[in-house]
Amino acid sequence: MVAALFKRKKLTPPKRVCLCLKEARAKANISLEEISRKTKIDKKHLQALEECRFRDLPEAAVYQRNFVKKYIEALGLDPAPFLSQYDSEEKVNKKKKHPHCAIKENFLSQLPMFGKYFVMILVVAILAIYLIFQVRNIIEPPLLEVYSPQDGYVTSESVLPVRGKTDKGVEIYINGKMIGVNEQGNFEEKIDLNLGVNTFIISAKKKHGKVTEITRYVVYKDTDN
Template identity: 30%
Template sequence: MKEETLGQVFKRYREAEKIKIERIEKDTKISKRMILAIENDDYKQLPDDLYTTHIIKTYAKYLSLDYNKLLNLYHQNIGKVKEDKTTVTKKVKVYFTPQSARNLVIILIVVFLLVYLGFQISQIFKPPQLIILQPDRDLIILQNYLEIKGQTEKEARVFINEKEVFLDHQGQFSATLDLQDGLNLIKIAAVNKHSKENTVYRQILVQ
């Protein structure tokens, strides 16, 4: 014969005495919700062990039951609940099968490809890097010529005042530009194969 749970014992004795829960609540000050939780063995609804132990002791005394035996029964029941939770956790771990591992690898590969594709697309719409080494700022000079040096990406094309200049294998360029007296506006542009342009301007005043 299956052993009764704590809740079943309380409920059987209460019903045998024909006592309503509302009366117990009034006499013992134990809330109806707590009484129902105990009788239904719903331990999730009960407070911490110290307070629950006090409730069980009060309820047992009210029904003239041996509260020590009932407390032992409570600890047995609560131990089984914790054991069941551990078993469920172990079963969940078992579900990580080779199929799950394979699916995880596939998901990681897809995520990697999406990130890589996103990076490549961003590079398409990104203009090439352009560094002007000389002159590094606007200048006032005396001579009517100026050497321009800089660096960009190897695949790019460089134009100085709309005239293309040669790039070496490292993406560096150099050109000498004739200037007029007064203010000269120099436009230096790097264009990649996707027609994205990076432009730098220098103002050179020849006195």
């Protein structure tokens, strides 16, 4: 009989403050839209508050506490007991929360921001490299290599091939006359020689006006005379 008198009763834990808020709003028959209008709090934050999704609210406890206060005041109720319950729950949550887990969670939550910064830095770096390349391409004179003839070359042939290489898109002139250049920048032109010293001024010209010049002197000797 004594055992029956002292029969243990299963204690029901108190409802969380977020659930109490939702019940209070239901009793007051007020919509979330109305609460949002009165409190100036976004509806999605109010919904997260009612569903105990505190992770979807601003992290600082002072903001969450203020949300609870404004919510209850919009219902015309005394916020004190609700805030007291919130403070109690917050203390329990802080004790449960491991510091290493907090650091890890905060780091993971910041990953999207790191990604944005990384993409921005990458785009800026690519643009900077592109601009440097373009400026360098404008201010630097074009490449010009003359493979043949060598300066001071002596020949008994009346026709001399002039061969060389330049940058892609560069125009080549020999003594002011433009000659053909292939897609790889290679050029070759056969020139008729005059007896004695022949002067060849080979010019490579960019669209923006930068010019590279090489001069070659070739001596043509007629062996028949």
